[in-house]
Amino acid sequence: MGGFWSHVVEPGFFQSQTVQVALLVGGVVAAISGVVGVFAVLRGQSFAGHAFGDISAAGGAGAFLLNISPLFGFLGMSLVAAGCMEAIGVRRVRGRDVATGVVLGAGLGTSALFLYFNTTLHSTSGAAISVLFGSLFVISSSTVPAVVASAAGALAIVLLLYRPLLLSSVGDDIAASRGVAVRVTGAVFLLAMAATVALAAITIGAILSTALLVGPAATALRMTKRPGTAAASAAAIGVAATWLGCLLAYDSYYWPPVDHGWPVSFCIVAVILISYLVVEVARSHRLRNASARAGSADQTTAAAPHPGVPSHGGPDALGASRTD
Amino acid sequence: MADPASGMMAGAGPPVLELDGIGVWLSGREVLRDVRFGIGPGEVVGLIGANGAGKTTIFRVVLGLLSPTSGRVLIAGQPRPRRNRSVGYVPQKIALDPEMPLRSRDLVALGLDGHRLGVPLPSRRRRELVDEMLQAVGAAHFADARVGSLSGGEQQRVMIAHALISRPKLLLLDEPLANLDLRSEQEVVDLVARIAKDQGLAFLISAHDLNPLLPVVDRVVYVAHGHVASGTTDEVVTSSVLTELYGHHVDVIRLHGRILVAASPGLSAERGKLEDSIDGATAV
Numbered sequence: 001m002g003g004f005w006s007h008v009v010e011p012g013f014f015q016s017q018t019v020q021v022a023l024l025v026g027g028v029v030a031a032i033s034g035v036v037g038v039f040a041v042l043r044g045q046s047f048a049g050h051a052f053g054d055i056s057a058a059g060g061a062g063a064f065l066l067n068i069s070p071l072f073g074f075l076g077m078s079l080v081a082a083g084c085m086e087a088i089g090v091r092r093v094r095g096r097d098v099a100t101g102v103v104l105g106a107g108l109g110t111s112a113l114f115l116y117f118n119t120t121l122h123s124t125s126g127a128a129i130s131v132l133f134g135s136l137f138v139i140s141s142s143t144v145p146a147v148v149a150s151a152a153g154a155l156a157i158v159l160l161l162y163r164p165l166l167l168s169s170v171g172d173d174i175a176a177s178r179g180v181a182v183r184v185t186g187a188v189f190l191l192a193m194a195a196t197v198a199l200a201a202i203t204i205g206a207i208l209s210t211a212l213l214v215g216p217a218a219t220a221l222r223m224t225k226r227p228g229t230a231a232a233s234a235a236a237i238g239v240a241a242t243w244l245g246c247l248l249a250y251d252s253y254y255w256p257p258v259d260h261g262w263p264v265s266f267c268i269v270a271v272i273l274i275s276y277l278v279v280e281v282a283r284s285h286r287l288r289n290a291s292a293r294a295g296s297a298d299q300t301t302a303a304a305p306h307p308g309v310p311s312h313g314g315p316d317a318l319g320a321s322r323t324d
Numbered sequence: 325m326a327d328p329a330s331g332m333m334a335g336a337g338p339p340v341l342e343l344d345g346i347g348v349w350l351s352g353r354e355v356l357r358d359v360r361f362g363i364g365p366g367e368v369v370g371l372i373g374a375n376g377a378g379k380t381t382i383f384r385v386v387l388g389l390l391s392p393t394s395g396r397v398l399i400a401g402q403p404r405p406r407r408n409r410s411v412g413y414v415p416q417k418i419a420l421d422p423e424m425p426l427r428s429r430d431l432v433a434l435g436l437d438g439h440r441l442g443v444p445l446p447s448r449r450r451r452e453l454v455d456e457m458l459q460a461v462g463a464a465h466f467a468d469a470r471v472g473s474l475s476g477g478e479q480q481r482v483m484i485a486h487a488l489i490s491r492p493k494l495l496l497l498d499e500p501l502a503n504l505d506l507r508s509e510q511e512v513v514d515l516v517a518r519i520a521k522d523q524g525l526a527f528l529i530s531a532h533d534l535n536p537l538l539p540v541v542d543r544v545v546y547v548a549h550g551h552v553a554s555g556t557t558d559e560v561v562t563s564s565v566l567t568e569l570y571g572h573h574v575d576v577i578r579l580h581g582r583i584l585v586a587a588s589p590g591l592s593a594e595r596g597k598l599e600d601s602i603d604g605a606t607a608v
Contacts, residue, residue, distance in 0.1 A: 225468075
């Protein structure tokens with residue numbers, strides 16, 4: 001037994017300080033990304049979420065150039081981007097994609113410039129890889145408090161705005177008519193999302209941050225019909241995928257090409273994608289079975305949106321088949 | 325109850341809503357001009373007009389989502405406060421994807437405390453109240469279904485429960501019958517009639533066709549080109565009143581309890597205006 005487990009969990013995995021930091025940072029970031037991701041998807045702001053990742057890359061690259069902690073570069077740039085999007089009009093359905101696109105373009109242009117300087121002035125092409133594709137195993141333990149504090153801040157915002165956010169995802173007019181300050185709510189959520197994506201960017205890279213934000217959320221949304229459960233499941237799926245990804249990356253030193261590990265960001269994203277596909281396949285299988293069963297049992301009730309046939313009884317008969 | 329006092333309350337009492345000379349200009353265009361009408365307690369009023377006539381603007385003004393350029397909105401005799409829960413609102417459409425994780429009961433619960441900060445704590449009272457509201461609108465059998473997956477008529481009922489749970493005095497329904505099949509249309513009209521009777525709740529219901537609402541409305545407010553005419557159906561839906569409102573000759577024909585409103589072509593001076601009035605009249 002010990003022999004088998006020592007192959008799965010390499011001896012020294014949990015003792016390594018690098019791994020401990022990676023598991024802690026990765027876990028915290030994955031949890032907040034899952035929670036925020038559910039609301040980003042609910043509000044139709046996944047594209048804005050993705051844009052924060054790409055834009056924050058400019059901050060990350062700038063931080064490498066100035067030799068300061070990349071976290072503050074990512075975080076600062078992402079929050080500035082949130083402010084710009086809000087100013088341009090990300091809250092309007094029509095303006096959403098335009099505002100995101102304008103800010104995204106500006107951010108990527110800046111990233112290109114900073115990464116170019118990093119390569120030419122410091123001759124560190126590693127910065128580009130690390131900014132764009134992440135470097136969970138090279139995060140310094142000194143950034144842990146800042147990561148945990150930012151994640152806690154974002155979580156506090158989402159928990160505080162939980163009900164107004166849900167209500168305005170049903171309709172801004174409904175929320176506003178009930179006294180919700182829709183604009184302020186949206187702007188504050190955008191800041192929480194910007195901070196979350198910046199954290200995801202230092203964890204699995206600016207480009208892959210979307211995978212951590214949207215992937216677990218999308219999987220969770222297929223599994224449950226309760227908003228709170230969806231947020232909690234997304235956090236759990238994100239954490240599990242991140243930890244499993246770390247383990248796989250650690251083990252990958254023994255995979256071909258031998259003695260060259262696989263990138264941890266790839267491992268995490270692969271686990272997220274596989275979990276999504278598994279849930280999706282299981283769900284469509286279940287739906288097909290359910291409709292086949294309903295079809296053979298009672299074709300009329302299954303097909304008709306209203307119980308139009310008197311012999312099938314009133315709404316209660318429909319209810320019995322619906323709530324199953 | 326044969327209590328004379330309660331009888332007086334239902335009949336008299338200050339109007340739940342009063343619009344006093346409302347004018348609205350939006351991006352340099354006059355959308356509403358001198359709109360005035362009132363709704364008494366428990367009264368069901370139809371807000372009738374074509375698309376673009378100004379019905380939604382009137383709703384937005386009443387809900388406080390839009391500040392009128394002139395005039396006043398009085399709710400229970402008082403100027404409209406910034407936050408007001410005595411007016412409930414059911415929009416024409418809600419923006420929920422079928423996949424979204426929000427059950428009917430979650431949406432109804434948001435009607436109770438959706439404006440509050442923080443995560444809701446489980447409460448038996450809250451749950452019972454939500455069940456009671458779902459029961460009241462005949463939505464109990466899809467209480468646990470995702471709202472986005474429901475049909476238009478079912479969503480309408482859940483949204484009415486969402487609005488009812490905060491115990492408003494007036495409910496605004498924006499085109500509740502649009503895109504409904506005849507059966508669901510009848511169910512919504514019956515539901516409105518029942519709630520108005522049982523709970524003494526006043527309704528303002530917008531529609532482009534008055535006929536399905538005829539059994540339930542006490543009065544109508546007709547909107548055309550930003551102007552309104554209000555009164556009982558017999559007072560307002562007449563050739564002379566509508567002709568003045570539309571600015572063109574309009575025929576009103578009553579047939580087997582239905583009212584048909586049609587523009588008379590040829591009586592208009594300008595071609596453009598004629599098309600305008602036909603648009604308005606066919607949709608009436």
